[in-house]
Amino acid sequence: MTARPAPLPQLDGGLWIADGGLETTLLFLDGIDLPHFAAFPLVETEDGRAVLNRYYQPYIDLAESRGLGIVLDTPTWRASLDWGAQLGYDPARLESVNRRAVRLVAALLTGRAARSVVSGAVGPRGDGYVVGATMSILEATGYHRMQARAFAAAGADMMTAVTMNYVEEAIGVASAATEAGLPVVVSFTVETDGRLPSGMKLGEAISVTDAATDGAAAYFMVNCAHPTHFAGTLDEGGDWIQRVRGIRANASALSHAELDQATELDRGDPADLADRYRRLRTSVPSLAVVGGCCGTDHEHIQLIATALATPN
Known part of the structure; x- marks a missing residue:
């Protein structure tokens, strides 16, 4: 398997962090209606x-204090055409808000000591947990093109497709980003x-996406699942493991x-989660970017960073 080289600093070695669960933090911990x-x-x-500034600051402070890099996603997981329409946004207004999110x-x-990368985040057209109606690769490329172009125009360093649950949409996002010139x-x-959720094995999904896009993705991640759900899959190994560089x-x-x-936030056991990340490093030796998803906040990421700084 060959992957197209990508000029992203988080692949040059060292540990980089991402943020945690933006939406669950704002909704359950800060009481913000979303x-x-x-x-x-x-x-x-x-x-x-x-509100967004207060959310992001602890992660930036953590990266700066620990000498870590940080990959910071824009708050645009739902800022695509269908979801925007449900909130009263037309395409022009959506494009504008995506650009403003990057800025x-x-x-x-700007001006912080931490090495940093601005990532334009896109989510699935449908529900992240349920596949539902699917798109062809061509349809998915067209659907995600607006966000890709907006991120590129605003100067984002990269684009991340988050919570992808079937390969055709993942391939479409990768194609839209490539068209826009974004890693x-x-x-x-x-x-x-x-x-x-489509039933496909993780390794197969990565291999199929790579084959269809000529290795366009700089790397792959796993997100929105607990390590107990995917640790066994990663332990199975295979050539595709080298393409997994991030976990959220x-x-x-x-x-x-x-x-x-669920009607209440489940923060789990932050210390246990951090220890599971430490153990995952054995099966994912090229792990470079660590962050969180639903239910995680800056405490989780701080403990994860500490755990990964400790030798196995």
Whole structure:
């Protein structure tokens, strides 16, 4: 398997962090209403930008104090055409808010000592936990093209497809980013059996995406699942493991179906989660970027960074 080289500093060695679960932190810990689980409308108001600034600052401070790099995602997981329409956004306004989100994150990182990368985040067209209606590769490329172009125009360093649950959409996102001239990272989510919600094995999904895009992704990640759901899959090994460079796990060991029904935040056991990341380094030796997803906050990421700085 050959992968196209990508000029991303997080692949040059050393540990980089990402942030945690943006939406779950704002919703459950900060009491911010997020219709359709969308954080991007906060970019448009002064109060909303202040909320986002407060969310991001502890992660930037952590990277700076530990001498780590940081990959910071824009709050645009839901800022795509269908989700935006449900919130009253037309395509032009959506494109504008995606650009503004990049500039907001970039401004927070300007002048800080931490090495940093601004990542334009895109999510699935449908529900991240349920495949539902699927797109062809061509349809997926067209659907995600607006965000890719907006990120590129605003000066993002890269684009990340977060919580991908079937390969055609992942391939489409990678294609849209490549068209826009952006390095791209693809992050798949898995169920408790380590397979994508589509039923495909993780290794197969990575290999199929690479084959269809000529290795366009700079690397792959796993997100929105607890390590107990995918550690066994990673332990199986294979050539595809070298393409996994990032993990953003959930705090909770609950299944996606159980999380969908949850009315309270499950922060899990932060110390146990950090130790599981430490053990994952054995099966994923090229692990470079670590962060969190649903239920995680800066405490989780601080403990994970500490655990990974400790020799096995």
